[in-house]
Amino acid sequence: MTTATDAIRPGGGPSATGHAEEKDYLNVDNSIMSWLFTLDHKRIGLMYLASVLFFFFFGGVLALLIRTELFTPGADFLTYFVSGKNAAELKLAAADLYNQLFTLHGAIMIFLFLIPSIPATFGNFFLPLMLGAKDVAFPRLNLFSFYIYVLGALFFLYTLASGGLDTGWTFYTPYSTSTNTAVIASTFGAFILGFSSILTGVNFVVTVHKMRAPRMTWTRIPLFLWALYSTSLIQILATPVLAITLLLLIFERALGIGIFDPAMGGDPVLYQHFFWFYSHPAVYIMILPAFGVISETISVHSRKHIFGYGFIAASSVSIALIGFLVWGHHMFVSGQSPLASLLFSMITFAVAVPTAIKVFSWVATLYKGSIVFNAPMLNALSFIFLFTIGGLTGLFLATLATDVHLHDTYFVVAHFHYVMVGGTLVAFLAAIHHWWAKMFGRHYNELCGRISAIFVFIGFNLTFFSQFVMGSQGMPRRYFTYDQVSPELLSIYTRMHQISTVGSMILGLALTFTLFYLTHSLFFGKKVHNDSDLRWTGESMEWKAATPPSPHNFHEQPIAYNGPYDFKEIDHSLGGGH
Amino acid sequence: MSHHKDSHGSHEPHVLPLSIYFGVFFALMILTYITVKVSQLGLGALAIPIAMTVALIKAGFVVGYFMHLRYDDRFLSLFFASSIVFLGVFFAFTVYDLGARDTWVPEEHTQVNLIDGKPFCDPEILKNNDRRKKVCDEAKKRGDHGHGHGAHGNVVKAAAHPTPAKRGVAKVAQPAARPATPAPVARPTTPAPAPVARPTTPAPAPAARPTAPAARPTAPAPAPAARPAAQFDAASLAAGKKLYQANACWTCHGNEGKGDGAAAAALPVKPANFALGNYKYGGSLGDIYKVLSNGSPNKASGMVAYAHIPDNDRWSIAKYLLSLKK
Amino acid sequence: MSQVADHAHTEHPPHLHHHFHSSAQQAASAKLGMWVFIAQEILFFSGLFMAYIALRYLYPKTFLAAHEHLDVSMGALNTVFLITSSLTMALAVRAAQTSNKKWAEINLLLTIGFALAFCVVKYFEYSHKFHLGIFPGKYYAYTHIPGNPEVFFGLYFVMTGMHALHVVVGIGLLLWIYLKTRTGAFSAAYYSPVENVGLYWHLVDLIWIFLFPLLYLVK
Structure with a gap:
């Protein structure tokens, strides 16, 4: 709307200028200011991508420190990072450090990586493109939400610098009202990040409703957008409750208003209700966009119309809605009333239905498709495998009786890492490979992509499958040492922790390798000169834009004459097409 | 999408007649008066439902007419309604749990009175707060008889008070502002339960969670267990002590019941430390008697059943163990 | 529409952003955005109301005793101020819709006036409380209410404080709209900022409609 982007408009009809001289959104203006004040959703998406990846690797390093400490049963690795007069003091200080590490790993990964990961990066970049719109509905609001993301992130960095945080990412009262770590700074950071998330959600909902290309009916919207739309609904309706919860927690800590802190007359279980009313739906904020990515990649790379379009779309919305009714399953052992637990347990099982519909539809899409095992497809297949394990183990935890045994053990840790890493992160990798050439106009190295996908899969399973085993044997989560157990258990725990640590190293190396070859391809990758250079294209609208897209996305308003999965070159009789 | 047919210019605004605005305004005023x-x-119990009904009607007027929702795109109404539905979901489950969570406790037993309690008259805070210092001094002067209100409740509160959440405040546990807050009663309830079969608890974070359920302490619970030594006659305590020695309890639990007997180091499940009040399966006399008679419910534990000791003696031992709590 | 709407029309109203096809699309987007934001606000305040329900359930007697110390006439006066400001806001929107600049200015000024009056009354209420020693949370220092009154007043300050914050933000928005109205930016063809600030202002009123009986009239 302003300076940077308007510069290209006056040049008359874009078709008049030759293809060679034409500017894309990346080189239209190279100044720093044109990036910092851009209103272009694609540039904002890329700025999100850079920040999100920074925090991902930051949180990843914390995870590796945790895993290294757990390689041996006693306290050793972390004691090198702390000081103390004698062994006992050293151990205590190291234990404190350990608490901070897992807290910050969780908080950074969730608030700074997982929640904005797919929606704020690929969502921002591709939502208007897939709709055939020039931009999101409120470009200035979009830039504003990026900057409040940055502000929130700064609060987290401030937390690090000023005494850390050791409450666990959930900030449970009453501990969070009495610990002397920087709870206020970090909760205020999360509060601000919440508004970034809300405003992105507002933008997406309005854009999907009001900015669709002509003839793009609700059944011609790509499934990625259905997923983003459902995600946005959750962001709008659940995040404000987190905001007020964290604000009340700040007041509780600063003023002692007595809502959550029992020492002041409050009710700590109430805090858990407040917190999980947001934070359970937040799990779906993290995973629903991943579902959308998988729907796109599976369909494009097996060149087949997605199976059960309507069911996948409806299941996204219904997961978003049912997701609001199950928060109590985080509170089975917190003193919640048994009958409430029973209800929450029952509804939790219901989430399995729409989720299974998705998985079955993806598998059915693969059936008799012309599958190409390239990097995005390998990641997508890996997603289906890992997410299925993650989802099914969720049923163990939803069962009241088994949950009492498994609660707060490594089984839970393994479960949510299968969903969040095996799910969201792997889908993030699928998305980045799937759209890389379209976004940057350069190819990544396909061989490297496949190697990375395979090693991520191996490293991930080594890291977390072993955690299922030790969790079911009673290894509690968040413990710094595990040397005080019977010899029998000790040998199981030690072996599993060692497998897990080795796996995490492999995973870490594979992801660093990914970052390396992707960055390399930004500068040295093979250029895409026109669309025939692309290794694959889809039928959804983002593929109809130039590569990389021009500042206003499309020279002419595209019209949705067909659906996003109507591949021309294949036999329609096999798919569930219209 | 559907309204694109017009050009850039005007879409006719939907203008309501002035009479509607003023009508709604007077309705709102009258409802406020009512x-x-x-x-x-x-009206007692009816007051809230009536007040909320009136408020809902007022809200309906504001939303429907001032905010034009009645005349606007249906989707806006849908979205607005959905926010109300989710608010309802949030309220319904939480309120339901709140009501069903535990048996009803009269508020006098759970309320925390800051003026009597430590956080309020914490000397650290009083240093920089003259106004509060004045209040605390007055409260202190009024002394043992308690002041104006709730004097009886205060004692109960003091017992309930220092349970879980007090980690931070516990440091400043000098005899509190008022003598009516008996510190010794407060002590014994504090220590967190030591881990049983699981590895060593590191520092605070894990502890934050288990405290939650206990955190609305139903006051009476800690009280009976709190003053153990006084309850038993000296004779049975002496007998218990003798039996404790004779039956070699000390080999694991230690001479003073601190769980530091010579054999303790080798055990996978560490023996209970009675001095800390760490009665793993309940701190009542009956609970201890039960463990002594049947052995620990934890199969990995070395605490086997001592049913061969005569019944009376087992009670004496139990009493002695309870008295070990400092 | 599309290409036709995009290229054929040479006249391009100054308020129309480039990424919209028509004023109608832009206005509808803005209004939907505002309503979505209102939904967000409702859920935001829901946390405060839920805290109120929970604590009232735990301390019924305290709440009854403590609310006596709130001044009903002050609360009622503020209710009247807010409702009246809602009316003038609605009239301002109507004036913008009918391109009546003068009326729009007068009504916006009135709205700002009532909003300021609300703040003044709130200021007197707060300062009276502070004078008595009724501070939020652990700073509470007033001994004449039985039970657990600091919980009630902690909640009172948070609820009315968050609402007052919204009032202050609203005053800022109203001033902005007023200044833009004076420059003649709004007419029947383009009044969407007035309308959306109006929606926000009605929301502030809406929340007060529930706060007032819950805090001041709970007998």
């Missing part, structure tokens, strides 16, 4: 008047009648 709700104030009704509240003065003192």
